Amino acid sequence: MSDNILDVIDVSKIYGPVKALQNVSLSVRPGEWLAIMGPSGSGKTTLMNIVGCLDSPSLGRVILDGLGLDQLTAGELTAIRREAIGLIFQQFHLIGYLNALENVMVAQYYHSLVDEAEALEALAKVGLADRAKHLPRQLSGGEQQRVCVARALINHPKLLLADEPTGNLDETNEGLVMDILHGLHRQGGTIIVVTHSPEVAQHAERVVVLEHGRVASDSRGADFSDPSGASQTA
Amino acid sequence: MRGVRVFFKMLIRALARQKRKHLMIAFTVGLGVSLATAMLGVMFDVGDKVNQELKSYGANLSVVPKGASMLGDLYQSREIDSGADGKANGQVDGRADGRASGRADGKANGRASGRADGKANGRVSGRADDGTISLDDNDYLPEDQLYKIKMIFWAYNIVDFAPYLTVEVQAGDQTVPLTGTWFNRTINLPTGESVTTGMMALKSWWTLNGAPGDDGAPLKALVGSELAKRQNLAPGSRLSVKGPNGLSRELTVAGVFHSGGEEDNGIVSTLALAQELADRPGLVQRVEVSALTTPENELARRAALNPGSLSRVEWDTWYCTAYISSIAYQIEEILPMVRVKPILRVAQSEGAILEKTQLMIVILTILTLLCSALAISNLVTANVMERSVEIGLMKALGASGLAITALVLAEILVASCFGGLAGYLVGLGLAQLIGLTVFGSWVAVKLAVIPIGALMVLAVSLAGSLPALRALLRLKPTEVLHGR
Ligand SMILES: Nc1ncnc2c1ncn2[C@@H]1O[C@H](COP(=O)(O)OP(=O)(O)OP(=O)(O)O)[C@@H](O)[C@H]1O
Ligand SMILES: [Mg+2]
DSSP states (O other), X not given: OOOOSEEEEEEEEEETTEEEEEEEEEEXXXXXXXXXXXXXXXXXXXXXXXXXXSSOOSEEEEEETTEEGGGSOHHHHHHHHHHHEEEEOTTOOOOTTSOHHHHHHHHHHHHSOOOHHHHHHHHHHTTOGGGTTOOGGGSOHHHHHHHHHHHHHTTOOSEEEEESTTTXXXXXXXXXXXXXXXXXXXXXXXXXXXXXXXXXXXXXXXXXXXXXXXXXXXXXXXXXXXXXXXXXXX | OHXXXXXXXXXXXXXXXXXXXXXXXXXXXXXXXXXXXXXXXXXXXXXXXXXXXXXXXXXXXXXXXXXXXXXXXXXXXXXXHTTOOHHHHHHHHHHHHHHXXXXXXXXXHHHHXXXXXXXXXXXXXXXXXXXXXXXXGGGOEEGGGGGGGGXXXXXXXXXXXXXXXXXXXXXXXXXXXXXXXXXXXXXXXXXXXXXXXXXXXXXXXXXXEXXXXXXXXXXXXXXXXXXXXXXXXXXXXXXXXXXXXXXXXXXXXXXXXXXXXXXXXXXXXXXXXXXXXXXXTTEESEEXXXXXXXXXXXXXXXXXXXXXXXXXXXXXXXXTTTOHHHHHHHHHHHOTTEEEEEOHHHHHHHHHHHHHHHHHHHXXXXXXXXHHHHHHHHHHXXXXXXXXXXXXXXXXXXXXXXXXXXXXXXXXXXXXXHHHHHHHHHHHHHHHHHIIIIISSOOOOOTTHHHHHHHHXXXXXXXXXXXXXXXXXXXXXXXXXXXX
């Protein structure tokens, strides 16, 4: 079939009267860096959840890495999340009784082997080397968010789904996270970032704008890794 | 392995964080296990305990001289049908004697009705007293042969036995029965063993005010409560008795007993004194035996009717099982001059009560465990609900249902094991408490209770966790990770 890593085909998600997504179609090529923008309630998180195998569409199909998600069992979907996807949640979500390092190691544990050194290194990359032994409640919002980034990337996912990964970060830390995403991008990882920030969107090669659950625009720039390039605003 | 370490870290942290919930789980399991341990501990030990307890409802075998018993057969079986209990025992034999004498002087009918209203002893001895009948030695058993009762195949099931010789004596202006017996006699067997046996243990439902009887003090006697009331006797009082042969003895009242039966009108003394007053040295009239028996079944019933009808194999089975009929048979084997009659009602109810008690304990144990499982179910469900975000997150990170189930189950099992261990120890204590208060003795808790207890912990906590685990597996990450 297609050699896309992701095909969203005519997907709708309906919550009673609310149509969170309406006939959304979207194809993503391997290694592509995509930004999704749009006003609050436009269905960005809903789309991410469906692509991330956490939710299923009311109508339409999603084909991820050649697999039709509607054909898979819950166990197989879990396996895909574990093996191929890195998730950064809008509201970060860490396990409260585990420290930063352990929270990263949990992702390793469910994925394959636990490697403490590697987990520490991932924390260091997001500037949290000295916060490894802190519990989530001892970390600021931005620090927690960076732990989530480290956790999402620890297993080198094929597809990174990041929902507002820099929403709580200052410029310095935003830069740190963006560097990490660039690193993943260079290694061939596919990235989908939901963001309200034009600066963050600038890093992407392509910007999809959602409005009222529909794709309002889908623009492909040349190379957005250069901040001086063309930019979109939501 | 590092992965195992993460698992244990998560386990320990989760346990520590939800200390109170896990303590509650431990407590619930502990409560259930302690009750179950206590009840099962008592149940495994209860066979002996209940038997010992039931012994107090009287002997279940009556040993009488062959001649006397033969004549009394008809009468005796009727008596059994109408509900013999331990106390009836003495009367049965008394009646047997009376019957014999009644026949002898041709007043059978009158006797029989007199006996039916429960004055057997008086009548019997009354007759003997006025000398209208001659008692021949076939009506007696030799005291010095009785030890053989403890030497049958089922010797260890013979819990207790006591011989009796009743003689009518003149006490004050009244004629009262004086029954001689062994109070608490230690006899040495030819095997080198010694056994302690006697009436005090057989009549454990009697209440006694004062000192128990003493086999070594022939002039000390126990007096029935009715007689004591009539003659104003109390422990320490003096009482003069005169036997049919004119012999007088000055007795001291050691104690006043209350049996609730005919005996309350009489005197109980050492066998030696009764033999002296009755002029029957070395003889007894009857022996009551209390034996632990296996509940009767078809085989036992057939054997009781006619042991000769059994096949070789059946015979061996019957003989080597502690049926009341096989014990009776073995006593007759070893003492050829006796006839042994089972007191059926007591023997049957003994087995039945034991079975019912055990069934009741099993049911109570199951109910207790069921309650624990229900309580645990609530606790675990609350625990899982409280952690739904964490569980949803784990799922989102790719944790399989199995991995999460393992974690939650491990938590519950750790808590349960602590609770179970504590409960087991408490249960041991509780079993002793039950043993001491209900049965008046320590309970020997069998080792079998430990694996059963472990299984109970496992079953209860697993069963209790099931609903929560189902909810856990069904939980969708998006429902709890509201990222919108
Ligand atoms: N489980 C649900 N039940 C009912 N309505 C829902 C549910 N999930 C999402 N919605 C609705 O779907 C719409 C899209 O929600 P979504 O979370 O995708 O928005 P979003 O674009 O991520 O918004 P934001 O930028 O604020 O995060 C909203 O109107 C929301 O109320
Ligand atoms: Mg959102």
